[in-house]
Amino acid sequence: PRVVVLISGNGSNLQALIDAQSYGELGGEIVAVISNKVDAYGLKRARDAEIDAVALPHNEYDSREAFDGALIKVIERHEPDLIVLAGFMRILTPLFVHRFHGRLLNIHPSLLPAYQGLNTHARVLADGGEEHGVSVHFVTEELDGGPVVMQAALKIHPGDSQEDVIEKIHAREHLIYPIAVRWFLEGRLQLGPKGATLDGMAL
Ligand code: GRF
Numbered sequence: 001p002r003v004v005v006l007i008s009g010n011g012s013n014l015q016a017l018i019d020a021q022s023y024g025e026l027g028g029e030i031v032a033v034i035s036n037k038v039d040a041y042g043l044k045r046a047r048d049a050e051i052d053a054v055a056l057p058h059n060e061y062d063s064r065e066a067f068d069g070a071l072i073k074v075i076e077r078h079e080p081d082l083i084v085l086a087g088f089m090r091i092l093t094p095l096f097v098h099r100f101h102g103r104l105l106n107i108h109p110s111l112l113p114a115y116q117g118l119n120t121h122a123r124v125l126a127d128g129g130e131e132h133g134v135s136v137h138f139v140t141e142e143l144d145g146g147p148v149v150m151q152a153a154l155k156i157h158p159g160d161s162q163e164d165v166i167e168k169i170h171a172r173e174h175l176i177y178p179i180a181v182r183w184f185l186e187g188r189l190q191l192g193p194k195g196a197t198l199d200g201m202a203l
Contacts, residue, residue, distance in 0.1 A: 001028035002168050004080040004089040006071075007035045011042020012170055013086035013107060013177050018049045020178035029143060031190035032078045034071065052078070058090060065139035066195040067098040082184055086177070094141050102191040104139035105184065107177050109169050111151055121165045130156050134172050136180040138191045141173060143166065147196035148151075149189055149203055150180045 003026070005014050014033060020026040033046035036058040046053035054074055061067035066088075075083060085106040099105065110120040112135040124132045133153035140146035152172035156165060183189040188199050196203040 001081040002031045002079055003028050003082050003084055003185070004032045004034065004075050004078050004183065005030055005046075005084045005086050007033060007042040007086050008037050008089040009040050009042065009087050011040065011045045011087065013173055014042045015045050015078045015175035017086070017181060018045065019086065020052070020182070022049075025182065026178060027182040028081065031080065032074075034074055036071075038047055042087070059064070061172075064093050065095065065178055072096060072099055076099055082181065084177075084181060091142070091143060095173070096142050097139060101140075102138070105149075105180060106144075106146070107173055108135050108144050109173070110136065111135060111143060111153060112148050120168065121162050124156065125160075125162060125165065131158055132169070134169055134176065136176060138196055147191065147203065149183075149196045150176050152176050160176070194198050 005017060007014055007026055015025060017030060030051050032052040032054060033042060034041050034054045034056055036056055038055040039059050043053040043055060056071060056074060058067045071203045082098050083104050085197060111133040115123055131153055133151055135148050136150040138146040152175065154168045154172060180189065190197050194202065
């Protein structure tokens with residue numbers, strides 16, 4: 001199976017997927033990495049792993065629709081079975097989401113449905129929250145609202161800084177994202193009419 005990864009930045013989650021692939025644990029092949037930011041460090045990670053790295057700067061397009069249209073074309077050229085969003089910081093249009101329905105995974109740094117949107121760590125800390133975490137979910141039209149397929153939680157200890165929290169978040173992201181991708185590529189994880197299923201059972 002073929003995987004396309006979309007990024008906007010550092011790409012540490014992309015690296016976790018590349019590493020899993022190199023250990024034979026991804027269940028498929030990353031055939032392309034696409035970034036909407038030309039200077040994303042993740043593009044270098046892709047090139048270092050000899051993966052096709054494509055920069056598609058969104059600011060060269062007049063509208064969200066035009067950018068997504070171009071993005072769809074680049075993605076489809078690679079004939080992916082799965083599109084993985086790994087720190088891709090653009091809201092996708094309904095057209096895009098429909099085109100790849102059931103084949104789009106995202107990772108979000110919160111225990112969804114809590115803390116959808118941006119700046120989750122700062123918001124959890126400001127609320128004095130003791131629990132935080134990460135979620136892998138199918139992407140639907142609802143921003144950060146698609147069916148959750150996997151989560152990992154962490155405790156926030158008194159005195160934890162935002163950097164401490166981000167470090168714990170990343171460790172968990174890098175652990176669970178390759179597993180979720182593998183389950184999808186093995187056909188175990190699916191998006192059905194009533195939501196996500198694992199081995200045919202509702203999640
Ligand atoms: C991750 O924390 C992910 O949850 C969020 O963006 C961040 C991307 O980090 N969507 P990286 O680029 O994979 O290092």
